Amino acid sequence: MELGIGIGWRPEIADEVEALTGVDWVEAVAENLCADHLPDSLVRLRERGVRVVPHGVALGLGGADRPDPVRLASLAARAELLGAPLVTEHIAFVRAGGPLTASPRLEAGHLLPVPRTWDALDVLCENVRIAQDSLPVPLALENIAALITWPGEELTEGQFLAELVERTGVRLLIDVANLHTNHVNLGQDPAKALDELPVEAIAYVHVAGGVERNGVWHDTHAHPVTAPVLQVLAELRSRVDPPGVLLERDDAFPPAAELAAELDAIRATLRRAAPPADPRPTTPRDAARDGDGTGVGDGVGISDGVRVSESDGDDAGNGVGDGGRAPAAPVPAGTRDRTAVAQTALLSALVAGTPAPEGFDHRRLRVQSRALAAKRADVVAKVAPELPEILGDGYRAAFLAYAGGRPMSGGYRRDALDFAEHVLIAGGPADPVARRLLTYWWQDRSGARPPRRTTRLVRAARAALVGK
Numbered sequence: 001m002e003l004g005i006g007i008g009w010r011p012e013i014a015d016e017v018e019a020l021t022g023v024d025w026v027e028a029v030a031e032n033l034c035a036d037h038l039p040d041s042l043v044r045l046r047e048r049g050v051r052v053v054p055h056g057v058a059l060g061l062g063g064a065d066r067p068d069p070v071r072l073a074s075l076a077a078r079a080e081l082l083g084a085p086l087v088t089e090h091i092a093f094v095r096a097g098g099p100l101t102a103s104p105r106l107e108a109g110h111l112l113p114v115p116r117t118w119d120a121l122d123v124l125c126e127n128v129r130i131a132q133d134s135l136p137v138p139l140a141l142e143n144i145a146a147l148i149t150w151p152g153e154e155l156t157e158g159q160f161l162a163e164l165v166e167r168t169g170v171r172l173l174i175d176v177a178n179l180h181t182n183h184v185n186l187g188q189d190p191a192k193a194l195d196e197l198p199v200e201a202i203a204y205v206h207v208a209g210g211v212e213r214n215g216v217w218h219d220t221h222a223h224p225v226t227a228p229v230l231q232v233l234a235e236l237r238s239r240v241d242p243p244g245v246l247l248e249r250d251d252a253f254p255p256a257a258e259l260a261a262e263l264d265a266i267r268a269t270l271r272r273a274a275p276p277a278d279p280r281p282t283t284p285r286d287a288a289r290d291g292d293g294t295g296v297g298d299g300v301g302i303s304d305g306v307r308v309s310e311s312d313g314d315d316a317g318n319g320v321g322d323g324g325r326a327p328a329a330p331v332p333a334g335t336r337d338r339t340a341v342a343q344t345a346l347l348s349a350l351v352a353g354t355p356a357p358e359g360f361d362h363r364r365l366r367v368q369s370r371a372l373a374a375k376r377a378d379v380v381a382k383v384a385p386e387l388p389e390i391l392g393d394g395y396r397a398a399f400l401a402y403a404g405g406r407p408m409s410g411g412y413r414r415d416a417l418d419f420a421e422h423v424l425i426a427g428g429p430a431d432p433v434a435r436r437l438l439t440y441w442w443q444d445r446s447g448a449r450p451p452r453r454t455t456r457l458v459r460a461a462r463a464a465l466v467g468k
Contacts, residue, residue, distance in 0.1 A: 003244025062114035064340035100340035115150035145181035151359025158196025204244030234273035
């Protein structure tokens with residue numbers, strides 16, 4: 001299935017994405033789309049023949065629990081709404097606790113690495129099979145970036161991915177920026193990972209920017225793509241002609257001209273790294289791009305815009321589906337329980353301040369913990385922009401103080417409400433006008449759910465109103 005050159009569609013750059021030339025497809029974060037209505041920009045792109053791939057971030061297929069049927073149904077609905085050729089998710093866990101450990105549910109709000117052990121692989125493979133059986137289109141999974149590594153790992157990243165593909169027939173979404181991140185942070189060789197993984201299973205490739213701070217690489221998706229990341233892309237291209245390559249950007253969006261320049265750099269990298277004997281034909285569209293200097297050269301494997309029909313789906317060489325999978329094997333008894341205990345201990349250390357599990361790098365855990373809290377503050381500010389407006393310069397410090405002792409147990413919108421409630425119960429903000437505005441904001445959005453410690457909150461609200 002040829003995809004070509006793509007870019008991550010985000011509402012903030014919807015107009016710029018529509019105006020870019022030479023974009024064959026886009027990827028949209030599945031959880032940011034309504035299940036029954038598409039943004040006008042995506043509708044227009046689809047009318048032009050641009051494919052849209054939903055990219056999930058919340059399934060947590062690497063977690064100890066079986067996939068949530070509601071989340072799976074939601075992802076399936078978005079795939080059908082988009083007429084997508086496939087859906088993608090991550091090899092990660094995003095929550096822990098709950099019934100398997102008889103402990104409170106914890107949400108990371110971020111993609112965390114699974115241990116590369118046989119236990120974790122058994123759990124992941126069963127979860128992937130459940131997801132594959134629930135989705136209307138093929139599934140591809142992405143390798144993630146990590147600040148920390150698990151002690152006692154039994155497989156390399158390439159071996160882990162190869163075994164996953166062998167057992168499930170799932171496709172791979174290889175993020176070359178994440179391979180670079182793991183090289184800087186964990187000392188893992190991207191070339192070795194590429195040598196070990198089944199490159200023929202690649203559905204497409206992600207390219208993204210990041211930044212290094214104090215010897216740690218942060219996969220921000222908010223900075224330009226660097227030369228080392230493009231070098232990893234070249235390493236991959238020297239081994240295989242990927243069906244698609246996509247530029248990701250999630251924040252600090254640059255002008256359209258800079259996005260276009262990064263896409264051109266990706267095209268140029270693919271062209272230069274293509275093996276000399278690559279026999280792929282040049283399409284008229286490719287030739288036109290070469291002629292005007294916009295980027296695609298012979299043998300890059302970029303499509304000419306021809307779309308695979310619905311009937312071409314699972315038979316179009318994507319290797320996904322029941323025919324591409326080995327017979328299912330049940331997860332051995334106790335495996336999920338062991339995985340749940342280990343993941344809960346790690347996540348609790350990261351978000352609740354409990355002691356670090358044995359064998360982890362304590363300094364790296366602190367870095368990861370601070371990064372999770374900072375991300376919570378940033379995302380809450382996006383989903384509830386009124387909060388930083390009301391609290392002003394004190395928003396971030398107040399949120400980080402709140403996050404330090406209160407793990408996230410739901411989504412970011414729930415987190416925003418809980419934060420506002422916490423500030424009000426504590427008697428803040430000090431400014432009467434801000435306190436009144438924050439009270440009204442919380443009341444408008446809290447719905448029918450009874451607030452915690454209702455009496456104290458009502459007293460705080462009344463005090464705010466009296467202070468008018």
